[in-house]
Amino acid sequence: xxxxxxxxxxxxxxxxxxxxxxxxxxxxxxxxxxxxxxxxxxxxxxxxxxxxxxxxxxxxxxxxxxxxxxxxxxxxxxxxxxxxxxxxxxxxxxxxxxxxxxxxxxxxxxxxxxxxxxxxxxxxxxxxxxxxxxxxxxxxxxxxxxxxxxxxxxxxxxxxxxxxxxxxxxxxxxxxxxxxxxxxxxxxxxxxxxxxxxxxxxxxxxxxxxxxxxxxxxxxxxxxxxxxxxxxxxxxxxxxxxxxxxxxxxxxxxxxxxxxxxxxxxxxxxxxxxxxxxxxxxxxxxxxxxxxxxxxxxxxxxxxxxxxxxx
Amino acid sequence: xxxxxxxxxxxxxxxxxxxxxxxxxxxxxxxxxxxxxxxxxxxxxxxxxxxxxxxxxxxxxxxxxxxxxxxxxxxxxxxxxxxxxxxxxxxxxxxxxxxxxxxxxxxxxxxxxxxxxxxxxxxxxxxxx
Ligand SMILES: Nc1nc2c(ncn2[C@@H]2O[C@H](COP(=O)(O)OP(=O)(O)OP(=O)(O)O)[C@@H](O)[C@H]2O)c(=O)[nH]1
Ligand SMILES: [Mg+2]
Numbered sequence: 001x002x003x004x005x006x007x008x009x010x011x012x013x014x015x016x017x018x019x020x021x022x023x024x025x026x027x028x029x030x031x032x033x034x035x036x037x038x039x040x041x042x043x044x045x046x047x048x049x050x051x052x053x054x055x056x057x058x059x060x061x062x063x064x065x066x067x068x069x070x071x072x073x074x075x076x077x078x079x080x081x082x083x084x085x086x087x088x089x090x091x092x093x094x095x096x097x098x099x100x101x102x103x104x105x106x107x108x109x110x111x112x113x114x115x116x117x118x119x120x121x122x123x124x125x126x127x128x129x130x131x132x133x134x135x136x137x138x139x140x141x142x143x144x145x146x147x148x149x150x151x152x153x154x155x156x157x158x159x160x161x162x163x164x165x166x167x168x169x170x171x172x173x174x175x176x177x178x179x180x181x182x183x184x185x186x187x188x189x190x191x192x193x194x195x196x197x198x199x200x201x202x203x204x205x206x207x208x209x210x211x212x213x214x215x216x217x218x219x220x221x222x223x224x225x226x227x228x229x230x231x232x233x234x235x236x237x238x239x240x241x242x243x244x245x246x247x248x249x250x251x252x253x254x255x256x257x258x259x260x261x262x263x264x265x266x267x268x269x270x271x272x273x274x275x276x277x278x279x280x281x282x283x284x285x286x287x288x289x290x291x292x293x294x295x296x297x298x299x300x301x302x303x304x305x306x307x308x309x310x311x
Numbered sequence: 312x313x314x315x316x317x318x319x320x321x322x323x324x325x326x327x328x329x330x331x332x333x334x335x336x337x338x339x340x341x342x343x344x345x346x347x348x349x350x351x352x353x354x355x356x357x358x359x360x361x362x363x364x365x366x367x368x369x370x371x372x373x374x375x376x377x378x379x380x381x382x383x384x385x386x387x388x389x390x391x392x393x394x395x396x397x398x399x400x401x402x403x404x405x406x407x408x409x410x411x412x413x414x415x416x417x418x419x420x421x422x423x424x425x426x427x428x429x430x431x432x433x434x435x436x437x438x439x440x
Contacts, residue, residue, distance in 0.1 A: 013394050016366040024314045087315070088340035094361060095350035101357045101364075108364055112315070112345050 003028075004035045007134050012107060015134050019109055022126045033126060036133035041255070043075070043132035044242060047157030049119065049145035049182075054163040055189040056142050057096035058225040059234075064100055066235045067138050073105040075131030075139045079120055082112040089113075093142060107131060119143040120152040125262070128156060145179065154182045155258065158251060159241045161234075163187045164203075166195030180206050183218050184241045187234055191222040216244050278309045316344045316439055318369040321358045322351045323386065326376035331424070335371065335402070338428035344369075344435070355382055359389035367397060368439050371431075372418075374403040384416035391417075398439055400431070 003021075006014035018036075022029045046063075048056050057078065064074045078093035091110035100106045109127065116122045120143055131139050143153050145162070154160050162183035180186075180203065188199055203220055219237040223230035245251035287305070290296040320336045322329055329351045336346045347365045349358070362370050370390070372383055383401050390397060401413060402422040410421045419438060422431055 012363055016364055020366045082345075083340060086341045086343045088343045089345045090336055090340045090348055091345060092348045094347060094365075098349060098353060098357055101360050108361075110345075110347050110365060114315070 004032055007032075007036065007130065008039055010135050015107055015130060016109070018130050019127050022130065023111065023114075023121070023123045033129065036129065039133040040129045041132070043128070043136050043139045044159075045128055045132075045157045046138060046140045046238060047153035047160045048140060048142045048163060049153050049160065050163030050179075050187075050189075051165070051168070052144055054165045055223075055225045056144075056163050057093040059163060059187060059189060059223060059231075060093075060140055060142050061097045061100060062223075062225055062228050062231040063235055063238075064097070064106060064138075064140065065228075066231050068103065068105055070235075072137040073135065074107075075128075075134070075136035076100075076106065076108040077124055077127050077131070077139070077141045078108065078110045079124060079141065079143045080110065080112060081144065082114050084115075087115070107134070107136065119145055120156065124152075125156050151182070155261065158245060158254070159184045159238050161185045161187060161238065163189050164199065165190045166193050166199045180218075181210075184216065185234070185237045186218060186220045187223045187230075188220065189223045189225050191230065192224045192227070196222060215248065216241065275309060279305055316369065316435065317347065317365060317367040318344050318371055318435070319347045319349065319358070319362050319365055319367040320371045320373070321349050321353055321361070322373050323353055323355055323358055323382045324374050324376045324378045325352060326374065327351060328375075329373075331375075331402070332373045335373070335428060335431065338432065339371075339435075342432040342436075344432075355385040355389055358386050359393060359395070362390055362395055362397060363393050369398045369400065369435055372399065372401045372403075374401070374405075377404070379403065379405055380409055380412065383413055383418050387417035396440065398435065400434070402426070402431075 001014065003014050003018055007018050018032050021032060048060055050056050060076060064076065067074050078091065080089055080091045080093065082089045089112035091112060093110060094108060097108055100108060111121045111124060111127065113121050124141060128139050128141065141153060141157060160182050162179055164186060166188060186203060188196055200220055207218060221230060221234045221237050223234055287301050291298050291301050318339055320332055322332050336348050339346045347367060349361055372386065374382065379401060387399055398419050399417060400420045400422065401418045405421055405423055413421055420434055
């Protein structure tokens, strides 16, 4: 099977195999990514985050159906944490999306974080590219966010949707933890419950305090995902943000930044690997001994290693 | 990054509760597997399609309603038609007399109620492709 050609044709088997190849870092992973790269950059990427059980998957299901009715194809990456003890994971987001499974315009993949912090797997951004190259118009990433761990999604998504629920009692805490700063659009989900007004008011107040000088004021929407209420308006709000980014030139700016960061991150890793190969060995061991016995200091040691390696 | 065994735990058919499937799902997670849990009342079409999109190594089917003789083989067939080659195992209330027929239809092993989860884990580790 010519996995790249079939993937670009939208073959689900090829998409699926390519994701596995990248996720497990098989030998062909780099080659696949190199070949599909020219076909990426077309999909609009939406990140959905929020506390456990807020209704992110239910909302993802409904948002996807709304995009489908607007004629868009959708790729979904549902990320759940790996157990730090066993390394295993239960990936349960699909439960809320079973109706999408038989829709040929939708592809859903569950991923475990596999030890990476920040809410996403280290490979999520690459899976976005695979779905993008396969022709999906919209790519949605669902991650669990608890406080400060959802920063990664902001770096990958064009629009970040933060899902909150009323009546948790820790509304202010969530706000403090920085969740407000990352949202372009907010959904107060489970709006059928008490406490909606209060949460809405608190959030508006926090947004008023925000000093940053972006021209976009995050929108606060209300949804009852389980009853498909407020979803059309929510998707409209996401589209408004998308239009804003495009017209202000910020989409291009953000994507340029993202590309730069990607190259830097890959360079960083490549240099690290190169350095460790060069540095490792008995010479490094004896240098460590010297420093440990206070015959040398770590600052001078680093200097001497660098001048040796970079000769 | 090391490879992880991915298992789809699915409940075809109309029976409504999934306590057993959840216990198995948790045990598999604790054994280091990545478990995709899809909930109850799925059609063979949905299960085979989910197996495709998730690129799982193992599909674990659980059924209490007695329709295993038709549903299990249909799922195996549909996965084959999609080009998948996965280890498919079954569990639930399954009479001994039905087991040879299920195995002939491509169900690799059948675990009846009361099987310790360690046995399932061992079996998967030994037989996964
Ligand atoms: N009352 C009410 N319940 C809802 C609403 N939206 C979702 N739920 C329910 O909330 C529960 C959790 O929903 P999920 O969509 O799985 O939430 P999640 O945020 O994806 O959960 P995790 O991925 O486990 O963090 C389910 O039982 C949903 O049916 C809503 O608007 N109102
Ligand atoms: Mg979820």
